[in-house]
Amino acid sequence: MPLFDSEFLKKLEYLSLVSRRVFRGSLLAQRRTMQLGGGLEFADHREYTPGDDFRYLDWNVYARHDELLLKRFQEEEDLHVYIFLDVSRSMAFGTPPKFDFARQVGAALAYIALADLDRVAIVAFAGDIVADFPLTRGKARILSLLKFLENLPAEGSVTDLARVATGFVHRSQRRGLAVVISDLYDPAGFQRGIDILRHHRYEPHVVQIYDRKEAEPDLRGDVELYDVETGTLRKVTVTERNLRQYRELFGRFQESIQQYCNTYGIGCTRTSTEIPFDELILKMMRVAGAVQ
Amino acid sequence: MNFAHASALAWAALVIPIIIFYILKIRLRRVPVSTTLFWQQIFDEKKPRSLWEMLRHLLSLLVQIAILALLVLALGEPFFKWEVLEAKRLVLVVDNSASMNANDVLPSRLAQAKEEGKRIISGLRFRDEMAIIAAGTEPQVFCGLTGHQRTLLKALDEIPATDGPTRVNEAIELARRLLVTQKNRKVIVLSDGGFDNAETLAKAEDVQMVPVGKRTGNVGITRLQARRSLIDPVGYEILAEVVNASDDPVECRLEIDLNGEVVDVVPLKLAPGAAHHQVFEKTSTAGGRVLARLNRADALPADNQAWAILPRREIRPVTLVTKGNLFLEKVFEANAGVKLSVSRTPLKSAPPAGTLTVFHRDVPEKLPNGPVLVIQPSQSTDLWEIGETLQNPIVTQQDKDSPLMAHVRLDNVLMPEAKKLKPKGQPKILASAVSGDPLYLAFDRPEGKVLVLTVDLDKGDLPLQTAFPIMAANALGWFAGTKGELRESTATGSVVEWELPPNSTASYTLHSPSGRPAALPVRSARATIGPLDQCGIWTIDHGTAQVDAKPEFELACNLANRQESDLRPPQDWAPNSNVLQAGFGGRPLWYLLIIAAWALVGMEWYLYQRRWIS
Numbered sequence: 001m002p003l004f005d006s007e008f009l010k011k012l013e014y015l016s017l018v019s020r021r022v023f024r025g026s027l028l029a030q031r032r033t034m035q036l037g038g039g040l041e042f043a044d045h046r047e048y049t050p051g052d053d054f055r056y057l058d059w060n061v062y063a064r065h066d067e068l069l070l071k072r073f074q075e076e077e078d079l080h081v082y083i084f085l086d087v088s089r090s091m092a093f094g095t096p097p098k099f100d101f102a103r104q105v106g107a108a109l110a111y112i113a114l115a116d117l118d119r120v121a122i123v124a125f126a127g128d129i130v131a132d133f134p135l136t137r138g139k140a141r142i143l144s145l146l147k148f149l150e151n152l153p154a155e156g157s158v159t160d161l162a163r164v165a166t167g168f169v170h171r172s173q174r175r176g177l178a179v180v181i182s183d184l185y186d187p188a189g190f191q192r193g194i195d196i197l198r199h200h201r202y203e204p205h206v207v208q209i210y211d212r213k214e215a216e217p218d219l220r221g222d223v224e225l226y227d228v229e230t231g232t233l234r235k236v237t238v239t240e241r242n243l244r245q246y247r248e249l250f251g252r253f254q255e256s257i258q259q260y261c262n263t264y265g266i267g268c269t270r271t272s273t274e275i276p277f278d279e280l281i282l283k284m285m286r287v288a289g290a291v292q
Numbered sequence: 293m294n295f296a297h298a299s300a301l302a303w304a305a306l307v308i309p310i311i312i313f314y315i316l317k318i319r320l321r322r323v324p325v326s327t328t329l330f331w332q333q334i335f336d337e338k339k340p341r342s343l344w345e346m347l348r349h350l351l352s353l354l355v356q357i358a359i360l361a362l363l364v365l366a367l368g369e370p371f372f373k374w375e376v377l378e379a380k381r382l383v384l385v386v387d388n389s390a391s392m393n394a395n396d397v398l399p400s401r402l403a404q405a406k407e408e409g410k411r412i413i414s415g416l417r418f419r420d421e422m423a424i425i426a427a428g429t430e431p432q433v434f435c436g437l438t439g440h441q442r443t444l445l446k447a448l449d450e451i452p453a454t455d456g457p458t459r460v461n462e463a464i465e466l467a468r469r470l471l472v473t474q475k476n477r478k479v480i481v482l483s484d485g486g487f488d489n490a491e492t493l494a495k496a497e498d499v500q501m502v503p504v505g506k507r508t509g510n511v512g513i514t515r516l517q518a519r520r521s522l523i524d525p526v527g528y529e530i531l532a533e534v535v536n537a538s539d540d541p542v543e544c545r546l547e548i549d550l551n552g553e554v555v556d557v558v559p560l561k562l563a564p565g566a567a568h569h570q571v572f573e574k575t576s577t578a579g580g581r582v583l584a585r586l587n588r589a590d591a592l593p594a595d596n597q598a599w600a601i602l603p604r605r606e607i608r609p610v611t612l613v614t615k616g617n618l619f620l621e622k623v624f625e626a627n628a629g630v631k632l633s634v635s636r637t638p639l640k641s642a643p644p645a646g647t648l649t650v651f652h653r654d655v656p657e658k659l660p661n662g663p664v665l666v667i668q669p670s671q672s673t674d675l676w677e678i679g680e681t682l683q684n685p686i687v688t689q690q691d692k693d694s695p696l697m698a699h700v701r702l703d704n705v706l707m708p709e710a711k712k713l714k715p716k717g718q719p720k721i722l723a724s725a726v727s728g729d730p731l732y733l734a735f736d737r738p739e740g741k742v743l744v745l746t747v748d749l750d751k752g753d754l755p756l757q758t759a760f761p762i763m764a765a766n767a768l769g770w771f772a773g774t775k776g777e778l779r780e781s782t783a784t785g786s787v788v789e790w791e792l793p794p795n796s797t798a799s800y801t802l803h804s805p806s807g808r809p810a811a812l813p814v815r816s817a818r819a820t821i822g823p824l825d826q827c828g829i830w831t832i833d834h835g836t837a838q839v840d841a842k843p844e845f846e847l848a849c850n851l852a853n854r855q856e857s858d859l860r861p862p863q864d865w866a867p868n869s870n871v872l873q874a875g876f877g878g879r880p881l882w883y884l885l886i887i888a889a890w891a892l893v894g895m896e897w898y899l900y901q902r903r904w905i906s
Contacts, residue, residue: 093326185327214326224320227328234328235320236335249330 003100004107004146011278012108012142016115019285045069079118080135080176082202083110084164085152088126090185090229092154094211094273099154102181102209104277107149109179112281114139119176122148125164126156135173158229159186161193169200178202183209184257185229191260198264205267207284208257212272215250217243293370300367306360314353355896362889366882371419379419381437381474383467384409384444387483387504388428388451389458390784390827390856394484394591396508402453405482405504409448412480412502413441418880423470424448427463427483429456429785429825437470454825455594457785457853458487464499471498485861494867501867505859509538511562511588512595512857513546516850518582518602519778521573526628528602530555530572532584536562537858544588548572550602551580567854577628579604581829581848594827595857599848601779601829607631608768611643614652619755620667623764624650630768648771652749661739663771668748669711675719675735675742679712682746685725696722696734696743696766700759707731709748719744734770743767783852787822790832790845800844801835804828809835824849 048057048068058071083106091099110120114137122133122145133148159182178197184190184206197204219225220243225234236242254270261268267288271280295301325331386409392402409424416422416439424435424447435447460483471477478498483490484505494501514535521527536542546558546568556572582600590596610624612634624632642660643649650665658674659666672678687702702723712729723732735742745763749755782788792800792814800812802821805828812819812832824830827850831843851857 090326093324098326183326185329187329211326217325219323222320224322225328225331226322226324227326228324229327232328233322234331234335236331242334245334246330249333253330 003103003150008104008107012111015108015278015281015285016112018282019112019116042071042073044072046072079113080174081109081113081118081120082123082168082176082178083120084123084125084168084178084180084182085149086126086156086159086180086182086184087124087130087152087154088156088159088182088185088229089154090159090183091209093228094213096273097154098183098209098211098273101273101277102207103149103152105207105209105280106179106181107146108277108281110145111139111142114142114145120145123164123168124152124156125159125161127158127160128163129167130156159184159190160188161186161190162188162196163193165193165196169196169202175201176203177205179205179207181207181209183214190257194260194264194266198266206257206261206269208254208268208270210254210270210272212274215247215272217246219243293372296369296371298368300369301364303364303367304360306364307357310356310360311353314356352896352899355892355899359889359892359896362885362892366885366889369880369882370885371881375417375419378476379421380417381471381477382412382416382420382422383470383477383479384412384422384424384448385427385460385463385467385479385481385483386424386434386448386451387458387460387481387487388426388454388456389486390428390455390594390851390853391458391484391486391592391859392428392504393453393455393594394505394508394510394859396591396859397505400453401484401505402451405502406448406451408482408502408504410445413444413448416441416444418883423467424451425463425467425470426451427458427460427481428454429459429823431459431463431466433466433470437474455784455827455849455851456823456825457783457856458483459785460487461489461493464493468498484859485865485867486855486858488855490862491864491866494865501865503861503865503867505861507861508591508859509536509540509542510590510592510595510857510859511536511538511542511544511586512590512592512851513584513586513598514567514595514854514857515569515852516582516584516598516600516848517778517781518600520603520605524575526577526605527573527575530574530582530584530600530602531569532572532598533567533569534560534562534586535567535854535857536564537854537860539564539860542588544586547585547587549583549585550574550576551578555582577605577607581846591859592857595851598781598827598850598852599829600781600850601846601848603779605629606772608772609633609644609647610650610768611635611639611647612650612652613637613639613654614650615654617652617749619749619760620650620652623755623761626761627765627768648768659739659742663740664742665767665771666742666744668746669713669744675716675737676744677714677716679714682710682712682725682727682729684708685710685727685729685731685747687723687731688726689721689724691720691722694720694722694734696732696763696770698766699762700766702732702754702759705752705754705757705759707747707752707754709751711746711748713744713746741771743770779846779848781848781850781852782822782824784825784827784849785823785853786849787820788824788847790819790821790847792817792819793844798834800832803831803833803843805830805849811835821847827851 045058048070052070056071058069061067061069085102085106091102106122113120119135119137121135123129124131131152133145194204219238222237225236257270258268269284386405388402392405394401397404419439421437421439422444423433423437424444426432426434434451435444438444460481464479467479478500480500480502482502482504485503493499512535513532515531515533517531519529521529530548532546534546541564542562544560546560548555555574558570560568562568579602582602584598586596607629609631612621612624612632614620615636621634624630638654638656643662645662648663648665649660652667653670655666655669655671655673669678685707690702691697710731715733719733719735721730721733724730731747732745747754754760800814800819802810802812805826830847830849832845833843
């Protein structure tokens with residue numbers, strides 16, 4: 001069964017329509033970026049420094065207060081959406097595989113963005129950037145984007161988000177929304193990679209995907225654990241107590257993701273593969289709408 | 293240590309697959325996980341305990357090997373030499389006589405004895421063996437020598453309560469015969485001590501007495517007999533004896549019924565150990581069941597009532613063929629059990645069945661069928677040839693043992709004349725003259741009994757003597773075929789022989805007082821009943837299901853045993869009951885090994901659960 005069939009495309013179209021109704025033109029291409037520039041809408045003042053364009057001096061303020069202040073405007077431009085898709089081996093885990101779910105979510109977000117005349121790029125990563133789908137614009141490009149996603153294998157090495165982010169931010173490109181779709185099982189911690197994006201004025205949004213068996217493993221007794229991502233083996237005896245500890249640690253990990261995102265005002269979506277991807281997108285839109 | 297089945301040790305080879313499986317188990321099931329980040333945190337924290345975990349696995353292997361070792365040893369059935377050498381051979385003698393039914397210890401002495409027996413059985417060691425003998429009514433082996441405790445307990449439970457006498461002495465003799473070839477033998481007696489020789493047996497080395505019950509007073513009927521009067525045709529006599537087998541004086545009442553109707557009620561005042569005897573003389577032609585009761589409840593109900601059978605007085609039709617003899621007519625008329633008819637002419641037809649025909653002088657050439665009494669025959673018949681007149685015969689020989697001559701003396705009776713008689717066949721001569729001529733003789737022919745008195749009643753003083761009516765009464769009784777008028781009540785434990793009805797080919801069923809039926813073994817013309825082990829009325833019938841069917845025979849059976857009624861142990865009876873040593877619960881070594889193996893299984897289970905759950 002193909003990953004992106006006609007039914008999937010119908011769902012994407014539906015999600016696109018819903019997104020327009022929900023955000024009434026305030027999303028993606030029609031929304032204002034955090035960039036300041038030559039837009040029409042006033043943002044704030046700043047002090048004049050030599051070399052600034054005189055045309056933006058606020059003469060009214062100068063007349064009243066004898067201060068040279070420069071008017072700043074929000075720049076209106078196309079939103080650049082960078083979708084970071086984790087293709088490490090751990091993403092192939094689960095029933096259905098987390099990777100399939102991640103690709104569907106990524107495709108949906110890309111479709112909505114393209115439908116809103118934004119620019120979309122796909123960055124497949126694991127230990128480093130594995131593959132790129134360059135910035136593209138227009139709904140007509142959706143099929144090639146889907147094909148790109150469909151051909152992506154989840155065979156990457158150990159996730160290293162910091163390295164990926166470092167490599168990404170050094171590219172010469174415009175800032176934009178960086179949607180990271182991953183299970184975030186980064187041995188060095190996912191925070192460092194997100195921090196790098198944040199520091200380089202990207203707007204990160206984290207979509208963490210996990211399988212039910214990761215949250216509630218049904219292991220018991222003497223087993224040999226095989227880490228599909230690292231290929232390491234570990235002989236353990238899993239007791240009920242160990243399972244309780246595991247559930248506690250996993251829960252703490254989930255909380256840490258949410259807490260990190262809350263701290264830095266980063267959009268965060270944590271989901272199990274059990275719910276359909278379209279429901280997840282609707283949920284994300286509802287959250288985004290409520291926030292605005 | 294030795295092994296009964298050393299070849300079973302070969303099962304120890306199973307240790308090889310256990311070790312192989314243990315090694316195989318080390319190759320654990322591989323489970324893919326998306327990340328081991330969290331597992332690392334968990335198990336890295338627990339590192340200090342990893343040594344214990346490793347040991348726990350090794351310990352599990354050792355426990356499994358130990359379980360196998362214990363099971364293999366158990367299969368080998370190990371034993372110590374001393375077990376064989378010191379194995380006891382015991383016989384448990386359980387007194388189930390009437391006195392053991394006393395309820396001075398609840399529920400009864402027998403139940404207490406059984407409890408003691410169970411305790412002793414549970415104290416048997418492995419390789420000890422025991423047999424069980426019941427010692428009531430008659431010694432009976434309930435279980436042969438065995439060490440199987442369940443069999444012994446079952447046999448002990450099956451010992452029934454009886455009303456029979458104690459047969460402990462015989463049971464001990466039987467037990468000694470059982471153990472004669474055994475070493476370490478002992479006879480254990482569970483009894484209340486109500487038997488002869490109890491004091492001596494209590495001191496015997498090979499006998500272990502375990503006393504049951506406590507010293508209890510009791511009043512009981514120890515004898516009850518009823519019989520027809522030998523003098524009064526309608527009279528009867530009841531003999532009753534009541535014994536006070538207690539240490540205190542007792543007042544009670546003895547009630548006697550005949551077929552449910554009160555015959556007499558006697559208040560009794562009995563001193564300690566005293567006995568009351570009384571003969572009750574009553575009149576009635578009716579027979580039936582006599583029941584004597586004491587109105588006093590005590591520990592032993594079996595002797596508080598007793599039964600007797602009173603035979604019914606039957607009216608016998610008698611036809612007297614005579615030309616006239618007043619004495620002869622009156623001697624029969626005077627008997628209340630006789631219905632007399634007199635014929636002055638010879639009989640033209642045969643008398644009805646059951647009728648006694650009395651010929652005086654004139655006698656037919658061929659005697660009729662049925663019982664016949666001939667007095668002073670005047671002519672020959674098919675049984676004798678008549679001779680001349682015998683002058684002044686003096687009786688010199690008299691058959692004292694015959695019931696026909698009971699209470700009769702003819703040697704001093706004046707008899708001037710008699711007829712000489714030459715009998716055909718072999719009659720029984722009851723009285724004969726000095727010349728050897730028979731004067732009074734009896735024929736037992738298939739058609740009926742014949743009795744002949746050759747004396748001339750018109751001469752001499754025989755009709756005037758008391759011997760005359762007694763002879764008539766004896767003759768009537770002899771013709772009736774009953775052995776006197778007593779149907780003796782028997783004591784429990786007795787064996788009774790019952791004479792079957794003539795020419796009987798039917799099968800018979802014996803019913804105990806409790807209603808338990810049993811086919812009656814019949815040998816020739818007699819059947820043997822007993823030993824009787826229940827008080828009450830035993831009946832014999834044809835085994836039909838008819839409720840109102842009249843039994844063929846009834847037999848009264850009473851405890852009638854002063855020793856059984858006395859619930860007090862003998863004065864010098866000092867049993868030593870403290871030698872019973874409990875072993876290892878009668879369990880063999882292999883059983884203990886199995887228990888140990890089970891304990892280890894529990895330990896392994898714990899380790900397994902700890903691995904999986906804790």
